[in-house]
Each structure stands twice: as C-alpha cells, then as structure tokens.
Amino acid sequence: MSIKFRYAALAVVLIGGAAFACKCFEFTHASVVMATPTMGAAYVSLVSEKDDTLTSLSSDCCDAVELHTTTNENGVMKMRKVDKLDLKAGVPVEIMGEGKGDALHLMLIGVKHAYKPGQNISITFHFAKESPHKTRFKVVTRAAKMHADAAGADAMGGMDMGHDAAMPGMH
C-alpha cells in the first residue's frame, strides 16, 4: 500500500465519520452541586433524537459517575444505582433530582479536585446505539439549584410574587 493511498483511505474515514455525525442529543439545565469535597450530584435534562439507551457515564473529574434514583422506603430516603435508562425519541428525560420524575441524578464519586461554583465538569454519556457524547456541567451552589427548580415551576404556574415584592428600586 503506497503512502498516498493510505492518506486517501484515512481521509475517507474522517469525512465519512463527519457525514454520519448527528446532533442526536440535547442537554439542558446541566448543573452540579457538590455535597462534600469528594462527592457531588449532577443534574441534566436529556432528549434523544432517536430511541436509544443510556448505558454508562464517565468523566476525568472522578473515580466514577453513576446514574442514581432516590426512593422513599418506609420513610428512609435511599439511593440506588440505575444500570441503564431507556430514551424514547423526542421525550425529555429529567435527571433533575428529588421531586422530579423518578428522582434521578448523576452521582459523582471520588471527585479529584475541589470544584467551586462557576467551574465546569465534563461528563461523557455512553449509549447503546449512538457514539458517546460529552457535555459540560456548571458547578452551582445548592441554593442556586433550588432557585432554578423553583423558577421552572413558576414558569409553568404563574408569577413568583415573593420575588417581585422583594425587588429593590420599585416605587
């Protein structure tokens, strides 16, 4: 095989890869709340273009990233690992923690760096069909996450009167 031919073959592989790449997934509200310096929870809303299955997660940030669900067992909140999550085409999956859907979250285990609010963590999502997708999560305070959750609820149900009343500069 000549060197020229080899480069041509490589070019076909690269162009072919680009032509078949799709956007495939939409990630919104991606945030991380650190619980301790070495453990955190990540939240995101995920939509897949096609039927697929989320099979695992990975990140340089930590020893492991796991999908968890929180269940109430006789008044005791327990977290369980979820091995895979089916995604239906066009249907958003809320990995948004307690009080939303199945109370799913991504658990960051063995975090290797003391992340502060405003910094970013990249997490790669692995799927049964589509190639892996990396998305960026912003580290926020617990208060900021709760505020964002409340704002989302208000957007569906009306105005947040408490905030309007407290706003300075209104005469």
Ligand SMILES: [Cu+2]
């Ligand atoms: Cu957890």
